[in-house]
Amino acid sequence: MSHADQSVNRQSLLAAADHARALLDAMVRLDEDTPVAPELAQRLESVLELLADHVQPVEAMVGGRTADRSGPRKGSYRDRSPISGVLNPIAPPVTLRVMDDHTANTTTTLGLAYQGPPGRVHGGFVASLLDHIMGYAAGTVGTWIFTRSLTVDYDHAVPLFEELAISARVDHIDGRKIWVVGEIRAEGSVVARARGLWLPPRAVPKGNEG
Numbered sequence: 492m493s494h495a496d497q498s499v500n501r502q503s504l505l506a507a508a509d510h511a512r513a514l515l516d517a518m519v520r521l522d523e524d525t526p527v528a529p530e531l532a533q534r535l536e537s538v539l540e541l542l543a544d545h546v547q548p549v550e551a552m553v554g555g556r557t558a559d560r561s562g563p564r565k566g567s568y569r570d571r572s573p574i575s576g577v578l579n580p581i582a583p584p585v586t587l588r589v590m591d592d593h594t595a596n597t598t599t600t601l602g603l604a605y606q607g608p609p610g611r612v613h614g615g616f617v618a619s620l621l622d623h624i625m626g627y628a629a630g631t632v633g634t635w636i637f638t639r640s641l642t643v644d645y646d647h648a649v650p651l652f653e654e655l656a657i658s659a660r661v662d663h664i665d666g667r668k669i670w671v672v673g674e675i676r677a678e679g680s681v682v683a684r685a686r687g688l689w690l691p692p693r694a695v696p697k698g699n700e701g
């Protein structure tokens with residue numbers, strides 16, 4: 492496939508991911524007695540049939556930078572992230588800004604697919620957002636790092652449908668330990684805060700040494 496074709500294909504994939512995102516939103520807004528339910532199930536089944544011969548085996552997609560170098564490039568690992576992956580429909584997605592001063596930030600607005608208590612973002616997803624943005628701040632110190640500990644304070648409701656500003660910074664480094672703080676603001680006020688510890692593995696995971 493030529494570069495131009497690749498780029499057109501990627502645009503189509505991005506559009507498909509956006510449609511899938513809109514589908515997730517529509518699914519959680521459907522009335523249980525919606526008359527279109529049988530047709531919806533049928534149409535989605537045929538979409539899955541279309542994909543059946545084209546989805547990659549999971550082994551090709553698991554892993555980091557060097558997953559399956561044997562075949563043609565299967566696409567970026569980061570594009571598949573559940574938080575910032577543009578090709579992953581469960582990701583809002585958020586566009587990360589990662590800075591040289593060991594900070595990371597983003598903004599996002601979440602809809603009903605992320606609802607916990609009525610009108611509020613699910614607490615687990617609040618933690619996931621913080622974990623991800625804080626992980627990227629920690630990732631400015633060392634490439635391979637894992638969340639070892641994360642403590643979230645839910646100070647106030649994290650609202651749906653309003654722009655959330657999520658930011659994180661490395662607080663201090665103690666040997667291998669990277670301590671990070673993060674927060675979420677809505678309308679300028681802090682609604683959730685977190686503190687966490689990130690650590691590199693003792694050995695780089697197999698297949699990702701390059």
Ligand SMILES: CCCCCCCCCCCCCC(=O)SCCNC(=O)CCNC(=O)[C@H](O)C(C)(C)COP(=O)(O)OP(=O)(O)OC[C@H]1O[C@@H](n2cnc3c(N)ncnc32)[C@H](O)[C@@H]1OP(=O)(O)O
Nearest residue numbers: 555556622623626627630634637638639640690691692693
């Ligand atoms: C392509 C790649 C790009 C990557 C870019 C980055 C972006 C990523 C974005 C993604 C973001 C999403 C991110 C994700 O989703 S990461 C996925 C979720 N996290 C994991 O899966 C991690 C699971 N854990 C482990 O694998 C290991 O525990 C690791 C490797 C982390 C460390 O195993 P290791 O065997 O080395 O160490 P240890 O566990 O014995 O502990 C080590 C030290 O830590 C101290 N300790 C522990 N807890 C606390 C505490 N609460 N307060 C104070 N101290 C604490 C403890 O006492 C000990 O201290 P010391 O005795 O050594 O002094």
